[in-house]
Amino acid sequence: MYLRPATIEEALDRLGAGALLLAGGTDVMVGADETRLRGDVVDISRLSELRGISRSGEAFRIGGATTWSEIARAELPPAFATLQAAAREVGAIQIQNRGTVAGNLCNASPAADGAPALLALDACVELVSRRGARRIPLASFLTGPRRTQRAADEILSAVVCPAPPATMRSAFLKLGARRYLVISIVMVAVALDIEAETVRAARVVVGACSPVAMRVGAAERRLAGLPARAGLGDALRPQDFGALTPIDDLRASADYRRAAALTLARRAAELCLQGESGGAI
Numbered sequence: 001m002y003l004r005p006a007t008i009e010e011a012l013d014r015l016g017a018g019a020l021l022l023a024g025g026t027d028v029m030v031g032a033d034e035t036r037l038r039g040d041v042v043d044i045s046r047l048s049e050l051r052g053i054s055r056s057g058e059a060f061r062i063g064g065a066t067t068w069s070e071i072a073r074a075e076l077p078p079a080f081a082t083l084q085a086a087a088r089e090v091g092a093i094q095i096q097n098r099g100t101v102a103g104n105l106c107n108a109s110p111a112a113d114g115a116p117a118l119l120a121l122d123a124c125v126e127l128v129s130r131r132g133a134r135r136i137p138l139a140s141f142l143t144g145p146r147r148t149q150r151a152a153d154e155i156l157s158a159v160v161c162p163a164p165p166a167t168m169r170s171a172f173l174k175l176g177a178r179r180y181l182v183i184s185i186v187m188v189a190v191a192l193d194i195e196a197e198t199v200r201a202a203r204v205v206v207g208a209c210s211p212v213a214m215r216v217g218a219a220e221r222r223l224a225g226l227p228a229r230a231g232l233g234d235a236l237r238p239q240d241f242g243a244l245t246p247i248d249d250l251r252a253s254a255d256y257r258r259a260a261a262l263t264l265a266r267r268a269a270e271l272c273l274q275g276e277s278g279g280a281i
Helices: 007-012 025-029 066-072 078-087 093-098 101-107 114-120 217-223 253-274
Strands: 021-024 039-043 053-056 057-063 124-130 132-137 140-144 154-160 168-177 186-195 198-207 277-280
Touching: 007 124, 007 154, 021 066, 021 186, 025 101, 039 168, 066 078, 078 114, 078 168, 078 277, 093 253, 101 114, 101 154, 114 168, 114 186, 124 277, 140 154, 168 253, 186 253, 198 217
Parallel strands: 021 039, 168 277
Antiparallel strands: 053 057, 057 154, 124 132, 124 154, 168 186, 186 198
């Protein structure tokens, strides 16, 4: 049965064993088969309380049903450049107009374009159910390929990012087999907090090289404290990315992915210095 509730309370009432949540539907329809669509489908795409981007106090709130096109067009601080660059690389414009941030995260693909950028922004997810609301760091929410901590009776209502320092800059790079409309081979999001021409703090996140996108602590520590000048990315070393566990598949070998992660991280660090957001290459 197809259900389209008018309020989040009604949506929560409709959720039950086997019910499938649908927002943009871009991932659901690609994988649709008799088994997946056998139960009720609860369409939350018209719930206005799940849409939009706002700032409250020291945090930015992105509604779970906010589309990638809306994120790409929003007026956000420079630190969000990595997220907006990722938003422009989620499929074609038609997918960006329909696909949602919550759907991208709940689908939990290792190659989900939104995850690295949101991890670089230190995001957490907000989940609501009839039992109440809870927040979980995004790094903990994603537990493996196609697996998250969302319970069957929960809706990912929002992604919440701490307000970044005004001195933070970020960039996103995506490598695929071609320039457009492609599943990522490797993605990298880098955020640098630069003050007095020095990297005060760094966040380096790699996607599609492990079961979930992951921050690379060794690379972050390598960059922190260095002068913020051209050639910064060259400080990164292959051993900094030793925690990655890429796989061999039809798109690339594990060795290629590991090498590409290093190259993209170096380039993304340079883009941060230049005030550029990056994109697909």
